[in-house]
Amino acid sequence: MASGSGPNFLLVEDDRMDATxxxxxxxxxxxxxxxxxxxxxxxxxxxLRRRVPGGTIDGPVxxxxxxxxxxxxxxxxxxxxxxxxDLRDHVVFVLTTSRDPADVQxxxxxxxxxxxxxxxxxxxxxxxxxxxxxxxxxxxxxQEAARARYPAGPAWHAPEDSGPxxxx
Numbered sequence: 001m002a003s004g005s006g007p008n009f010l011l012v013e014d015d016r017m018d019a020t021x022x023x024x025x026x027x028x029x030x031x032x033x034x035x036x037x038x039x040x041x042x043x044x045x046x047x048l049r050r051r052v053p054g055g056t057i058d059g060p061v062x063x064x065x066x067x068x069x070x071x072x073x074x075x076x077x078x079x080x081x082x083x084x085x086d087l088r089d090h091v092v093f094v095l096t097t098s099r100d101p102a103d104v105q106x107x108x109x110x111x112x113x114x115x116x117x118x119x120x121x122x123x124x125x126x127x128x129x130x131x132x133x134x135x136x137x138x139x140x141x142x143q144e145a146a147r148a149r150y151p152a153g154p155a156w157h158a159p160e161d162s163g164p165x166x167x168x
Contacts, residue, residue: 006033007060007141009132012044012077013037013095014069018118022064022095025122025129033062033136040069041077048087060141064132065112067096067103078110089142093132 009026013019019037026035036057038044044065047057063081067074074094082088094107094115104115113135116128 007062008057009035010061010063011037012065014039025126029130029133031133041072063092064095
């Protein structure tokens with residue numbers, strides 16, 4: 001951020017390997033902001049709404065979103081995020097394997113800040129994470145309005161979050 005400390009990163013990614021690569025790349029570029037991981041859109045919304053035990057996120061959030069995920073894909077996440085008056089101002093970058101022009105157009109229709117495609121090259125991936133890190137260091141992000149509406153309280157999480165891959 002231009003002033004103050006950096007934002008939290010919320011990586012919405014169902015593939016453990018991609019999440020690990022993101023975190024390693026973040027470390028390589030010197031990203032000092034916390035990186036939280038949600039394995040699908042539903043879990044990410046629950047974190048933003050402070051409904052996940054130990055998974056709530058305080059302060060401004062920069063969301064890095066995969067499109068192809070189980071339970072709630074990236075487009076369903078964007079639709080619900082933008083419809084929620086307390087969450088719709090979050091900055092979202094798509095980071096996905098899809099190069100389909102229809103997906104790119106649809107994502108920008110939800111006012112994403114950028115659409116990045118994953119690369120098989122680790123160095124190219126590091127460059128994208130470096131771009132996101134520099135972006136986070138240069139801009140002021142909206143503060144989390146959801147704190148007022150979704151105060152920390154009793155934990156809640158959906159039954160579908162208890163399956164394979166839950167909670168990584």
